Amino acid sequence: MFKWKTDEFSWVDFTIDVLRVLIVLGVVIGAWNTLSSGRISLAQWVNLFAAGLSQGSIYALIALGYTLVYGILLMINFAHGEVFMAGAFTTVFFAEALNRTGFLNEQPLLSILLMIIFAGLVSMTVAILLERVAYRPLRGSPRLVPLITAIGASFFLQYTFRGLYGSGFKAYPQVKMLQGVISVGGINIPIVQIFVFCSALVLMLGLYWLVERTRIGKAMRAVSENKEVARLMGIDIDWVIMFTFGVGGFLAGSAGVINGMFRPQGVNFFMGFIPGIKAFTAAVLGGIGNIPGAMLGGLFLGVIEAIGPNLVLAGLGIPGANQLKDVIAFTMLVLVLIFRPQGILGERLAEKKA
């Protein structure tokens, strides 16, 4: 672990090791102070953990879109947050219509399923159009070019949807079935949080099955490994790439509806920006290009964000700890990039992929 002791001494390695020790010390001292003070009850810790897990599930679903595209094209699709927004924002009108007719609360599960499919299709369409119009013509160009295009596409989508639906905030109608709590050993867990986690898990397992157990999944993996060899094997590269964007888009749209059930308020044209950045962080945390890594990274980030401020920062006496939630998220990203650039589950990338 401590390279400077065994190999030739290096100030860089020494500084990184000191940083490592300081961070671990900070986390341990902060957590010890908080836990020993007993300020926060077990029920409150469980509340925080459950909320973090739910938020993390949504990050994970969005992160899968980043990781799928990176895995196959080695590009960061920075417009993916807007793909999430497109589905969520469009479906809020569909949800309102279902609510007005009373169908939403008469058939809640069917309604949510319909909303997920609707949002998934909207986001899938946006993602496929994005690939076809903005990214495909740039395939083969230097990697900076599609990256800048993605940022431009992100703004384009934001302001297109602002033009379509206005700049005001909308809210998803609340589903009565998801209100209330389930008591486990005297601890109340909101039903909506269980729903969010379970639905995200189903979608993630579905994706895993698609990639690992189907022909198209095998084609995706083949394209990800080597496009030229995959083409020689008769795989239609363009179709596979478009399909990958579509799958990522569908998951992002579904995440939009699940997010709408979890946090119904705040639906607007800008809603995809922060979750998009967080999901990208989650994808890097887990190991970009690695599907289980993106899932794990999302859940990890959600939980760290929820628990970190109260567990570590408050314990270290840092004022306004809850305002530093985002700092924790992005500090995690920096730390991962310093200490484990390949991410939690990622493998060291070959030169051509890095």
Add this chain to the structure above:
Amino acid sequence: MFRNLVRLLSALSLVSLFFFPVLADASCDDPLGCVEVEPDDPIVVGAMLVVSGAINYLGEDTLGGVELALLARDNSLLDHEIELVLEDSLCTAEGGQVAAQRLAADPTVVGAIGTNCSSAAQGAIPIISESGLVMIAPSNTSPSLTNSDIAAGGSHLPGYFRTSQNGLIEGMRLAQFALRALKAETLATVHDGDPYTEGLSRAVADTFAELEGDVVFQGAVNKGDTDMSSILTEIAVHQPDVIYVPLFEPESNFFAAQMTHIAGLEDTIIIGGAASFSSSFPENTGEAAVGIYVSGPLVSGDAYEKVLEQWVEEYGSDPPSGYHAHAYDATNLLLEALEAVAIVSDDGSLMFGRQAIRDAVAATENYPGLTGRLTCREDSPYAGDCSPGTALAVFIITEAEVFDDNWPPPLAWNFSVDTFD
């Protein structure tokens, strides 16, 4: 020959550049300069309101108030048509800055109504003040805006006035309401760093502490936060009787909705600020909004009823928020000042001294407005405050506002009528 002619013309042009403005301003002895209105030209009044974004309903509400005040004078003053120039000040300092710059760059603008948000005012005030204009805000409440002590965080500069009540007064009354009407012993406050929310939170906490209540938590969230579980858990540790949360939407929606999931806050009461005084707040928060108190403007009287009737006639629906009466009063203060200081020439042209307009607004005393008797003060921390502070009440959100689109909610406390024990 030709070269001499060119030289002569150039020299004449240069001379004219120096002398024409002087000649044009010959009859203006106002230290800040004058605005001239030619016989057939309109009087240009600026408006810096939030036209787009999450709280555009506030801009719509106050713009309606301005338009109705102009309509009450048939859109004319001193036989000149009044032209309203609207700039979107958003709800940010940058938005206020841009809106103010655009108005300041227009030499025909005589004064402005706005801004809506205190943050936008912070951006606009230096520019408006520097340019010699006057601005009258209908819905700013941050105490810092009328505080001239820059070292103490004040940002008041000459030319700034408002018809909305100072947050110090609102804070004092809400603290009394929490302590005496709700019998709260402990209080927590949450703001989002905006001068409006921060100023109000501090004012409520200070008064609550002065009245020997216990302020157990003062914290903040970030604008754009959707997850409130962390701060709610921290608040739950302190078990306050009341949380004062003057946040804007959607943060206020997230806060109220997520509070129901936090152990330890089951019996805690929320008091929201005027930023949540909109029909969209209960609609977007859902069932969790039931039982939440929100402070907001309360205007009554025959004159106001007539304005309301006119509103429905003009716009076909009820006002979307509660600051239209303040905007109506702000417009009238400006128009009264213009009328008082105008120098009318025989040909019908007008001249307004900019300092004279400021002085005339500042001299407003006991003006019978919709929101009460308005008197503009000069003493910091109330410099530029023209509101009597009486048009304020606390409302309670019920199921009717959440499920049946009822608005406004029923009154919980009317500060001009109800008295504390």
